[in-house]
Amino acid sequence: MSARSRRAALTGPLGVASLILVAAFVVLAVVAPLLWGERADLVDPEAMNQGPGPDHPLGTDNLGRDILARALVATRLSLTMALVATFAGAVAGTALGVLPAAFGPRTRRWFAAVIDVWLAFPVLLLAMFVSIMLGTGTTASVIALALTMVPSFARLAQTLSASVGGSEYLAAAKVLGIPRRRQLLRYVLPNIAEPLILNTTISIGGGLLALSSLSFLGIGVKAPDYDWGRMLGEGLGAIYTTPTAALAPAVMIVLAGVAFSMLGETLAKAVRGDARHTGPRRAERKRPAPLATTERDDDVLLDVAGLRVTFPGGATPVREVTFQVRPGEIVGIVGESGSGKSVTALAVAGLLPSSAVVQADRITFDSHDLRGRTEAELRGLLGTRMGFVPQDPMTSLNPALRVGRQLAEVVEHHNGTPKAPAWRLAVERLAGVRIADPERRAGQFPHEYSGGMRQRALIAMAQMERPKLIIADEPTTALDVTVQRHVLRLIAEASREHGTAAVVVSHDIALLAGLCTRLLVMYCGRIVEEIDVASLREAAHPYTRALLGALPDLDTDRSLPLTTIPGRPPTPAEFGAGCAFAPRCGLAGPECEHDDPPLLTLGEGRRLACPRVREETTVHGSA
Numbered sequence: 148m149s150a151r152s153r154r155a156a157l158t159g160p161l162g163v164a165s166l167i168l169v170a171a172f173v174v175l176a177v178v179a180p181l182l183w184g185e186r187a188d189l190v191d192p193e194a195m196n197q198g199p200g201p202d203h204p205l206g207t208d209n210l211g212r213d214i215l216a217r218a219l220v221a222t223r224l225s226l227t228m229a230l231v232a233t234f235a236g237a238v239a240g241t242a243l244g245v246l247p248a249a250f251g252p253r254t255r256r257w258f259a260a261v262i263d264v265w266l267a268f269p270v271l272l273l274a275m276f277v278s279i280m281l282g283t284g285t286t287a288s289v290i291a292l293a294l295t296m297v298p299s300f301a302r303l304a305q306t307l308s309a310s311v312g313g314s315e316y317l318a319a320a321k322v323l324g325i326p327r328r329r330q331l332l333r334y335v336l337p338n339i340a341e342p343l344i345l346n347t348t349i350s351i352g353g354g355l356l357a358l359s360s361l362s363f364l365g366i367g368v369k370a371p372d373y374d375w376g377r378m379l380g381e382g383l384g385a386i387y388t389t390p391t392a393a394l395a396p397a398v399m400i401v402l403a404g405v406a407f408s409m410l411g412e413t414l415a416k417a418v419r420g421d422a423r424h425t426g427p428r429r430a431e432r433k434r435p436a437p438l439a440t441t442e443r444d445d446d447v448l449l450d451v452a453g454l455r456v457t458f459p460g461g462a463t464p465v466r467e468v469t470f471q472v473r474p475g476e477i478v479g480i481v482g483e484s485g486s487g488k489s490v491t492a493l494a495v496a497g498l499l500p501s502s503a504v505v506q507a508d509r510i511t512f513d514s515h516d517l518r519g520r521t522e523a524e525l526r527g528l529l530g531t532r533m534g535f536v537p538q539d540p541m542t543s544l545n546p547a548l549r550v551g552r553q554l555a556e557v558v559e560h561h562n563g564t565p566k567a568p569a570w571r572l573a574v575e576r577l578a579g580v581r582i583a584d585p586e587r588r589a590g591q592f593p594h595e596y597s598g599g600m601r602q603r604a605l606i607a608m609a610q611m612e613r614p615k616l617i618i619a620d621e622p623t624t625a626l627d628v629t630v631q632r633h634v635l636r637l638i639a640e641a642s643r644e645h646g647t648a649a650v651v652v653s654h655d656i657a658l659l660a661g662l663c664t665r666l667l668v669m670y671c672g673r674i675v676e677e678i679d680v681a682s683l684r685e686a687a688h689p690y691t692r693a694l695l696g697a698l699p700d701l702d703t704d705r706s707l708p709l710t711t712i713p714g715r716p717p718t719p720a721e722f723g724a725g726c727a728f729a730p731r732c733g734l735a736g737p738e739c740e741h742d743d744p745p746l747l748t749l750g751e752g753r754r755l756a757c758p759r760v761r762e763e764t765t766v767h768g769s770a
C-alpha cells in the first residue's frame with residue numbers, strides 16, 4: 148500500500164471518526180475528574196432520582212448525584228483499567244508466544260498445549276472466577292482481565308513468529324550465527340510488532356466491555372470508586388423512573404468500545420498491504436549421532452559422503468549423495484524441480500526443518516565434522532566461513548532493519564567490530580557488488596531496493612567476512628534474465644578474486660554451464676552424473692543428455708517446438724527399486740527396472756550412474 152492510500156485510510160470517514168472519538172475520550176479521561184469530580188460526588192437528598200432538567204441535564208441517581216458528571220468522570224477509571232489490563236495481557240501473551248522459539252521443539256509443544264487449554268476457557272467466566280478468587284475490586288478485575296487476554300495474544304504471537312521463523316532472512320541470520328536472543332529482539336519482534344499493536348488497539352474495546360460486565364455484576368470496581376459498569380448496574384434499578392441513569396453509562400461503554408475497535412480497524416487498513424511475505428519454514432535441523440569420520444583429501448573444502456535426508460512419513464528426497472568441493476571451485480547442482488537439489492544444499496548449510504532427519508557418512512567443512520551438531524554449535528563452527536544466498540531476495544532481508552545495518556551486524560557480532568567500522572565495511576561490500584551510491588543505499592530499507600539489488604546485497608552480506616564457501620540456493624530464480632547474469636558474475640568474481648568456493652543450485656543447466664567448473668546432475672534425490680563443464684558435450688547419462696537436448700542453440704530450428712523430456716519424475720514417495728529415470732529413458736532395458744545403477748567413478752571429477760551408456764567409456768574405479 149502506498150503512502151497515499153495509507154493516508155487515505157487514516158483520513159477517510161472511518162479513520163477521522165475513530166481518531167476524533169478516541170481523542171475525545173482521552174481528553175475526557177484527563178479533564179473530567181478535574182472539572183466535574185466534586186459535582187459527580189455531591190450527594191443531594193432533595194434531588195434523588197430526578198429526570199433531566201436545567202440543573203442536571205441527564206437527571207440524578209438514587210443519591211441525588213448528577214448522572215452526566217458521573218458518566219464523564221467515570222471515563223478515567225474505565226479507560227485506565229481497560230488500557231492497563233489490555234497492555235498487561237498483550238505483553239505477557241506476546242512473551243509466552245515468542246519465548247518458546249528460544250527452546251527446543253518439545254518445550255515449544257508444551258507451551259502450545261498450555262495456550263490451547265487456556266484458550267478453551269470462556270473469557271468472561273474465567274475473568275469472573277479469577278476476580279472472585281482475588282477478592283474482587285479494581286486491581287482484581289484488571290488482573291483477571293489481563294489473564295483472559297494472555298492466551299489470545301500468545302497464540303497470535305506464536306503464529307506470527309512461526310511465520311518469521313520460516314523466513315529466508317531469519318535463515319540467513321542463523322547461517323551468520325546471530326545468537327537466539329538477538330534473533331528474537333532484532334528479527335522476530337520488529338516483524339510481528341505491527342499486527343500485535345493492531346490487535347492490542349482492537350482488544351481495548353473488548354476489554355472495556357468485559358470490565359464493565361464485571362462491575363455490572365458487582366465483582367468489579369467497589370464503592371466509593373465507580374466505572375461505567377458499576378453505574379450501569381446501579382442505574383438499572385431505577386430504569387423505569389430514571390432511565391438515563393443506566394442509559395448514560397451504557398452509551399459511554401458502547402461509544403468507547405466502538406471508538407477503539409474502529410481505531411484498530413483503521414490502523415489495520417492503513418498498514419495492510421505492507422504485510423511481510425515470508426517463505427517456507429526453515430528452522431533448526433536435527434542430525435543423527437555422528438558416524439565414524441573417514442580419511443579425507445586435505446585439498447577438499449567441503450566433503451559430503453552418503454548424505455541421506457528423510458522427512459516425516461518416510462519420504463527420502465535425498466539418497467546417498469556424495470560430492471566434494473575444493474577451495475575456489477564453483478560446483479553446480481542441476482536437476483528438475485523436486486530432484487533434491489535444495490534439500491542437499493540446505494542439509495549442508497544446516498537449514499532444514501527440525502523434522503528432517505539428516506544422515507551421512509561424512510559432512511566435513513573446512514576440517515570440521517558438521518554431523519551431530521546442535522544448531523548453536525553449528526553456527527558457531529561455521530561462523531562466517533560459510534555464506535548462504537537464498538532463493539528469494541524479496542523475502543530474505545529483514546524488512547525492519549536498514550540494509551547496511553544487517554550487513555554490519557555480521558561483523559559486529561562475529562568479530563566484535565565497533566559500529567562505525569562495521570558500517571564502513573558494509574558500505575564497502577555493497578560497493579563491491581556494484582550497488583551505486585552505496586553510502587546512501589546502506590541507509591535504506593529492503594523495500595527501497597529492487598529485486599536484483601536485494602540479491603546483490605545478500606551476496607554482499609554472505610561475503611562480509613570473505614567466506615570460504617558460498618551456498619547459493621537458486622539465487623537467480625526470482626530475477627529477470629539480465630539481472631541474473633550480473634548476480635552470477637558476482638559469485639564468479641568472489642571465486643576469482645578471493646578464492647571463495649561456491650555450490651550453486653539451479654534447474655537451468657545453461658546458466659550453471661556459464662558459471663561453474665563442475666556439475667552434479669541430480670535426479671530423484673541421487674547424483675546421476677558428475678562432469679566438468681568443459682566436457683559437458685561428452686555428458687553420457689540419458690537424463691543429462693535430455694537436459695542438454697532441451698536447450699535451444701544457434702542451430703535450433705525455431706519453427707519447431709523445443710525438445711521436452713517425456714513423463715514426469717516420481718515423487719519421493721514413489722521411488723522404487725530400479726533406476727528412477729527408466730520410465731522416461733529411451734535407452735532403458737529390463738535390468739534398469741530392477742536395479743538402481745550405482746554411481747561409478749570414470750575419472751577425476753567424472754562419475755556416471757548408467758550401465759547402458761557406461762560401456763562406451765572406460766571405468767577406472769567405483770565410488
Ligand SMILES: Nc1ncnc2c1ncn2[C@@H]1O[C@H](COP(=O)(O)OP(=O)(O)OP(=O)(O)O)[C@@H](O)[C@H]1O
Pocket residue numbers: 458459462464482483484485486487488489490491500654718719
Ligand atoms: N520440509 C519438507 N518436508 C517434506 N518434504 C520436503 C520438504 N522440503 C522438500 N521436500 C521434498 O523434497 C523433494 C526435493 O525438494 P527440493 O526442494 O530439494 O527440490 P529441488 O530439486 O530443489 O526442486 P525445486 O527446484 O523445485 O526447488 C521434493 O519432493 C519436496 O517436496
